[in-house]
Amino acid sequence: MKRYFRELSVAAALVLLLLLLALFAPHFYELQPLLSRLTAQIPTLVLTLGIALVMLTRQIDISVGSQFGLCAVLAGLVSAGGHGLPVSLAAALGAGAFMGALNGCLVAWMRLPSIVVTLATMVTWAEVLRLFQQGKFVNLAPGVQWFGLSQLGGQLTLLGVGGALVALAAYLLKNTSGGRHVYAVGSDAEAARLSGINPSAVTFGVFVLMGTLAGLAAVLNLVQSPQVDPKCGTGLELKAIAAAVVGGVAVNGGRGSLWGALAGLLLLATINPALTFLHVEAYWEKAIQGLVILLAVIADGIRSRRNLN
Amino acid sequence: MASLSPSLKKNVLRHESLLLLVLLLEFAFLCLYARNFGTPDNLSNVVRHSAEIGLLALAMMPVILTGGIDLSVGSLMGLCAVLFGVLTHDYHLATLPAAAVTLAAGLFAGGFNAFLITALRLPPLIVTLGTYSLFRGLAEAITQGTKTYRAFDPAFLSLGETRWFGVPLQAWILTAAAASFYLLVHRSTFGRSFRAIGFSPEGARYAGLSVQSRTALPYLLTGLVAALAALLFTARLRQARADAGTGYELCAITAVVLGGTSIFGGVGTLPGTLAGIAAIAVLTNGIGRVPAVFKAGIGGELASLLTGALLLVALAGPELARVLSTRSAKISPSPKTL
Amino acid sequence: EKTDPAAPASSGKKLTVAFMPKSKGNSYFIACEKGAREAAQELGVELLFDGPTNTDPAKQNEIVENWITLGVDVMAVACENREGISGALKKAQDKGIKVVTYDSDTTPDARAFFVNQATPQGIAEALMDEAARLCAEEGEFAIITATLTAANMNEWRKHIESRLAAKYPKMKLVDTKPCDDQKDKAQAEATNLMSAYPALKCIMAICSPAVPGAAEAIKQAGKTGAVKLTGLGLPSENRAYLKEGVTQSVILWRVADLGYLAIQAAVASGNATLKPGAKTFKAGRLGELEIEETSIILGKPFIFNKENVDQFDF
Amino acid sequence: MRQPLLRLSQITKSFGAVRALKGVSFELHPGEVHALLGENGAGKSTLIKVITGAHQPDGGTLEIGGTTVSNLTPTRARKLGIACIYQQPALFPDLSVSENIGLRLEGGAFFAKVHWKQRRKNADALLARIGAALDPETPVRSLSMPEQQLVEIACALGSGAKTVIMDEPTASLTQVEQELLFGVVRDLRASGAGVVYISHRLEEIFALADRVTVLRDGQSISTRAVRSELGAMELTEEELISLMVGREVASIYPHRGGSPGETVLELENVCCAAGGIANISLAVRAGEILGLAGLVGAGRTELARVLFGITPADSGTIRLLGRNVQVRSPQQAVSLGIGYVPEDRRRHGVILPMPIAENMSMAVHPKLFPGKWLRFEAERALGLRFIEELGIKAYGPEAPGGSLSGGNQQKVSLARWLATEPRLLILDDPTQGVDVGAKSEIHRIIRDLAAKGLAVLMISSDLPEVLGMSDRIAVMRGGRLVETFEGSTATAQRVMSAALRPS
Numbered sequence A: 001m002k003r004y005f006r007e008l009s010v011a012a013a014l015v016l017l018l019l020l021l022a023l024f025a026p027h028f029y030e031l032q033p034l035l036s037r038l039t040a041q042i043p044t045l046v047l048t049l050g051i052a053l054v055m056l057t058r059q060i061d062i063s064v065g066s067q068f069g070l071c072a073v074l075a076g077l078v079s080a081g082g083h084g085l086p087v088s089l090a091a092a093l094g095a096g097a098f099m100g101a102l103n104g105c106l107v108a109w110m111r112l113p114s115i116v117v118t119l120a121t122m123v124t125w126a127e128v129l130r131l132f133q134q135g136k137f138v139n140l141a142p143g144v145q146w147f148g149l150s151q152l153g154g155q156l157t158l159l160g161v162g163g164a165l166v167a168l169a170a171y172l173l174k175n176t177s178g179g180r181h182v183y184a185v186g187s188d189a190e191a192a193r194l195s196g197i198n199p200s201a202v203t204f205g206v207f208v209l210m211g212t213l214a215g216l217a218a219v220l221n222l223v224q225s226p227q228v229d230p231k232c233g234t235g236l237e238l239k240a241i242a243a244a245v246v247g248g249v250a251v252n253g254g255r256g257s258l259w260g261a262l263a264g265l266l267l268l269a270t271i272n273p274a275l276t277f278l279h280v281e282a283y284w285e286k287a288i289q290g291l292v293i294l295l296a297v298i299a300d301g302i303r304s305r306r307n308l309n
Numbered sequence B: 001m002a003s004l005s006p007s008l009k010k011n012v013l014r015h016e017s018l019l020l021l022v023l024l025l026e027f028a029f030l031c032l033y034a035r036n037f038g039t040p041d042n043l044s045n046v047v048r049h050s051a052e053i054g055l056l057a058l059a060m061m062p063v064i065l066t067g068g069i070d071l072s073v074g075s076l077m078g079l080c081a082v083l084f085g086v087l088t089h090d091y092h093l094a095t096l097p098a099a100a101v102t103l104a105a106g107l108f109a110g111g112f113n114a115f116l117i118t119a120l121r122l123p124p125l126i127v128t129l130g131t132y133s134l135f136r137g138l139a140e141a142i143t144q145g146t147k148t149y150r151a152f153d154p155a156f157l158s159l160g161e162t163r164w165f166g167v168p169l170q171a172w173i174l175t176a177a178a179a180s181f182y183l184l185v186h187r188s189t190f191g192r193s194f195r196a197i198g199f200s201p202e203g204a205r206y207a208g209l210s211v212q213s214r215t216a217l218p219y220l221l222t223g224l225v226a227a228l229a230a231l232l233f234t235a236r237l238r239q240a241r242a243d244a245g246t247g248y249e250l251c252a253i254t255a256v257v258l259g260g261t262s263i264f265g266g267v268g269t270l271p272g273t274l275a276g277i278a279a280i281a282v283l284t285n286g287i288g289r290v291p292a293v294f295k296a297g298i299g300g301e302l303a304s305l306l307t308g309a310l311l312l313v314a315l316a317g318p319e320l321a322r323v324l325s326t327r328s329a330k331i332s333p334s335p336k337t338l
Numbered sequence C: 001e002k003t004d005p006a007a008p009a010s011s012g013k014k015l016t017v018a019f020m021p022k023s024k025g026n027s028y029f030i031a032c033e034k035g036a037r038e039a040a041q042e043l044g045v046e047l048l049f050d051g052p053t054n055t056d057p058a059k060q061n062e063i064v065e066n067w068i069t070l071g072v073d074v075m076a077v078a079c080e081n082r083e084g085i086s087g088a089l090k091k092a093q094d095k096g097i098k099v100v101t102y103d104s105d106t107t108p109d110a111r112a113f114f115v116n117q118a119t120p121q122g123i124a125e126a127l128m129d130e131a132a133r134l135c136a137e138e139g140e141f142a143i144i145t146a147t148l149t150a151a152n153m154n155e156w157r158k159h160i161e162s163r164l165a166a167k168y169p170k171m172k173l174v175d176t177k178p179c180d181d182q183k184d185k186a187q188a189e190a191t192n193l194m195s196a197y198p199a200l201k202c203i204m205a206i207c208s209p210a211v212p213g214a215a216e217a218i219k220q221a222g223k224t225g226a227v228k229l230t231g232l233g234l235p236s237e238n239r240a241y242l243k244e245g246v247t248q249s250v251i252l253w254r255v256a257d258l259g260y261l262a263i264q265a266a267v268a269s270g271n272a273t274l275k276p277g278a279k280t281f282k283a284g285r286l287g288e289l290e291i292e293e294t295s296i297i298l299g300k301p302f303i304f305n306k307e308n309v310d311q312f313d314f
Numbered sequence D: 001m002r003q004p005l006l007r008l009s010q011i012t013k014s015f016g017a018v019r020a021l022k023g024v025s026f027e028l029h030p031g032e033v034h035a036l037l038g039e040n041g042a043g044k045s046t047l048i049k050v051i052t053g054a055h056q057p058d059g060g061t062l063e064i065g066g067t068t069v070s071n072l073t074p075t076r077a078r079k080l081g082i083a084c085i086y087q088q089p090a091l092f093p094d095l096s097v098s099e100n101i102g103l104r105l106e107g108g109a110f111f112a113k114v115h116w117k118q119r120r121k122n123a124d125a126l127l128a129r130i131g132a133a134l135d136p137e138t139p140v141r142s143l144s145m146p147e148q149q150l151v152e153i154a155c156a157l158g159s160g161a162k163t164v165i166m167d168e169p170t171a172s173l174t175q176v177e178q179e180l181l182f183g184v185v186r187d188l189r190a191s192g193a194g195v196v197y198i199s200h201r202l203e204e205i206f207a208l209a210d211r212v213t214v215l216r217d218g219q220s221i222s223t224r225a226v227r228s229e230l231g232a233m234e235l236t237e238e239e240l241i242s243l244m245v246g247r248e249v250a251s252i253y254p255h256r257g258g259s260p261g262e263t264v265l266e267l268e269n270v271c272c273a274a275g276g277i278a279n280i281s282l283a284v285r286a287g288e289i290l291g292l293a294g295l296v297g298a299g300r301t302e303l304a305r306v307l308f309g310i311t312p313a314d315s316g317t318i319r320l321l322g323r324n325v326q327v328r329s330p331q332q333a334v335s336l337g338i339g340y341v342p343e344d345r346r347r348h349g350v351i352l353p354m355p356i357a358e359n360m361s362m363a364v365h366p367k368l369f370p371g372k373w374l375r376f377e378a379e380r381a382l383g384l385r386f387i388e389e390l391g392i393k394a395y396g397p398e399a400p401g402g403s404l405s406g407g408n409q410q411k412v413s414l415a416r417w418l419a420t421e422p423r424l425l426i427l428d429d430p431t432q433g434v435d436v437g438a439k440s441e442i443h444r445i446i447r448d449l450a451a452k453g454l455a456v457l458m459i460s461s462d463l464p465e466v467l468g469m470s471d472r473i474a475v476m477r478g479g480r481l482v483e484t485f486e487g488s489t490a491t492a493q494r495v496m497s498a499a500l501r502p503s
Ligand SMILES: Nc1ncnc2c1ncn2[C@@H]1O[C@H](COP(=O)(O)OP(=O)(O)OP(=O)(O)O)[C@@H](O)[C@H]1O
Pocket: B330, B331, B332, D015, D018, D019, D020, D038, D039, D040, D041, D042, D043, D044, D045, D046, D047, D087, D393, D394, D402, D403, D404, D405, D406, D407, D408, D433, D435
């Protein structure tokens, strides 16, 4: 209980919001739109998982939005070129892994600060994409949407993939040696080294994984509509980071859980639709979002403050 | 000049000197190959256009030095611009009192961040992520997103164009701000405390430093400076709108980081930050003037790309040299912040 | 009075024309750029294309000021921000640079001509009328816009609302949502709108990525035909949805022609072949166009629909 | 002759311009406890790090179990059967005790499953064996310095290594834990393992070691047997010291002071629930050194933290020079004239990346920099003065604290508070990790200051130090003050039995 206070206070805020909606806007719980809203968050969820891992090792990756956009367009072009979904998936994963590996090399082996490295790769990939694609949408091959399934089937598949991924990642992180190494490196890289863990390898691995997840997320986004918008990654890094941070993943590494990140994402992703359903004018959106972020963590702040004295 | 502070001296030999070299090369290249780059008119444009981001970067530097971050500065600029518009238009205040109230509001907003960060001990990243949304949201709510304030006092608007001794007003303001922040960071005990807190807040507390108030100060200053930047921005653009300063926080952070300040706190110099600001400003202005670039119409993209590359080169350079010279001599990584 | 834009510049030196979109990497302005390059080639002028990478009024000002010191002869600008940019443009005029605006205007004193695809009022009324026609002048509708601060969209919204008040008392605008110029966000907003307002009859998407985004949302919600969709967008991005009947209509002008005309007008005013007070303007392949005060009108906006969409290739 | 576990010859190692090791040779046999001795900065920890693969040597050869190894990494060293307790605990603050132990011992493959129950049981058993009453689920972040050292010991014990290295394992342990540790070391020796043991407490060397190698200025001076085959002592303390220091050092404590003056600090029923201390009443007078003894976790450090305003008292009165005061924060404590040399020098005592002069001036900003403007010359002078006075080994006042050896860091931490010229100085293990020479120097300085009217509250886990230095000795147990002795009447037995007596 004490250890998961942050996660719980975020979950409590989420439940409160959901209750409010149940009381004042029961339409919110209509099945089909709810399903759509949830599936729309799956790509962000995948990114959030990656970001949470990166943050646990005491690094940051702000290039994920750009990576996502580039992978999406690449996968789209591959599919438009008449190749099947497996080929576009492979292309996206490969491209993501490559971009992740580049970040990883610079951070882990050259010991550059990750914020700087990923700031640089963020603009690089974004500009490369802009110059290359010039803002044009990519029209996908017909069989891509919903993996070629029916809409419901596709959405359930997506939710399944998302859920399985969270569960798997959370399990591996908690219960495998490698998962614990992530925490160890984020907690104290030098101590990790002295304990026989290779911090550079762990950091590198996490960045590669982040890139691969960005590729996967791009494909999971791609299958939800018949076109790719090259701007689809803009601002995603901030959403994913905000979700992880609100969910209690420490910026300084070593502390936090994927379940917390999930709770953070759900909370943030519920605020925006909630405003529509509660008939709040759109220009209040950002202010309320900011307030909710602050409120969700203030409880935690007051608690740790009390603990200190 | 009297002796530099020892830590400054050491850094000057590392990162900042490389950056300065890059800046000079950049400058020389642009003077040679970019059309009309070196003209006085254009150089004053370089300063005028980078004044707001430059001010934010100067104020951001001490924040990052304490191991914090302030993502809300751009949004606060929007809020202050709107507030200034409301005061002059809806409340018919004269320019001077309105500006004073705006500055006070900026200080207050900075104080809000500082309160949450120091009194409640919330991580700066989350707090300012929240206020990043909140401040912009308030600005949008006040204007309902659409309202634009125009028609300001001509004397106020002329601030955007004024020159003293042939040098734009912005340059004077930047110089004054840079000098003040230099004194604060490198010459006063405040700066020393920022550094100590950045390295280890616990260590600073056990040394009897007033960690709370010293951590709060840089956030108050970013608030104040964001308000000042909002006023300058309003004067330059001749209007106040909720979207003023969008994305400026990232530009400011980029300049600070490029200038060699460690995002984990403790390490960094103000001259480095200045060089970072200048390198970006010169690049942004100049690269689009190289004929091959403007013919292809890729000025903006190339400027961003080169900024990214510059970041990597400037940081990787000294690091590479160190790695190559002493492969194993590794100072233990900086201790974690709270 | 006749003007001939193809006449060589009096000085004999190649004219430098700067051309600025509201933002780069946006398919609408890419199409504009295409037309602009065509015109520049035809007229033998040097074309400079630059603009903010994201819609950013401050950046536009800076680029204008940089063009002044760069020494361009003429500039054609799509203004993100009407008043905001006027100061910089006036400065350019003071230095003897000819200024025309296109797509969205600045204040009239800050430019010589405005190349107008249609007046904001015209666009707004076309949109409103089309929406009213689609839902038989009755029921709830919602707007999806780019951002709450986008100046020209706010202008359109203003005119939409006054048209609504004046002509369609039985219709109700229930909500306006921004989509940050992103298709996916537009899709999410449309999904929410349809479920939060079950009686919604029509969505009006007034920025180009929002139309396919909203279309996909309607399709996924199984409300094809039940919720009508119209908006401003490009034919290429909407062809499939138009044919499936998800999107009823899309309103737009020939975007490439807008860029083409902007350069034609810019060069002509740079050569002083197009002078204030002219009543008509002969614009290359577009032929003779009318000038209303200082606005050169491209023509009426088109309404693309299932039947005619295949005639357009942009 | 049996195969040695370790053989090092002519090892050299430099950090930039600092030549930490200039040619060290050393051998470790199975079944021996081999002590490594030397002044602060002699290169002991560096040597250790070469053996564990944490540092790559610049030259020389390293043989492990008879085979020459190069490019050793910590992972490989562990596989070769080397375990180490580092001088600076290398633990993960965010993770629990059992996980820290687990990560050290398992070294599992990437996808190896973590057996939480097994880990916990294992941790419980190891902690019990060294007599540490720690909950394996507490995060290491909330452990005190000695508790962290216990965790380190548990790690080394559980490793099953043939070679166990201990770098000042007892620096902040008290007698009782020390005895338990000695038991562990003797068990290891009996099982045929070799132990490299570093300590500045000579009595430990004599109690434990079979052989001793002395390092001076990065060179191995000599290796000597401590006892003959028959168990007779072959080495005297004086000999050992002169080998280390190269000169004679009086290892006796300075004379006690004269009559104490006015009461500087007076506590009445001070309680602090967060710190787990209750009803503390004591007085310290000017010119007096009050020693505070007790076991790990007795609450001595907590009392110091209360007095320094880090965890302010909940109730009771604190009187300073006769005035009632509330100490709510360290900066307030400083302004009241209280100084505190903390127990955990790496986290609290020294800001490692900062130059040592800046570390030393940290608590005297108002005095040294009136008007808040820095004066670099004055600061440098301050740094030079203490480098000189305390014999700190560093290349200058601008050397970062992290580049100093452990003992020298401790001196920097002490210098910071000496510079404030406080009325009341609280010392928490002031000589932990400090070599004999410097130790007696520090003792002399403390005594001199006391003679000039300073009141000193000295916590120490080194019982001889408490006995030798204190005018009076207060003993704490379970967060309470249980007994007070006059310095002259106190003996080790009496103090220990007061600290141990079950409540
Ligand atoms: N990372 C480093 N960078 C620079 N110099 C270092 C570093 N580590 C150690 N040194 C230097 O190497 C020398 C030997 O240090 P070492 O820590 O081995 O001493 P030690 O014998 O363990 O002393 P102590 O008894 O105080 O722990 C010292 O002069 C120290 O300043």
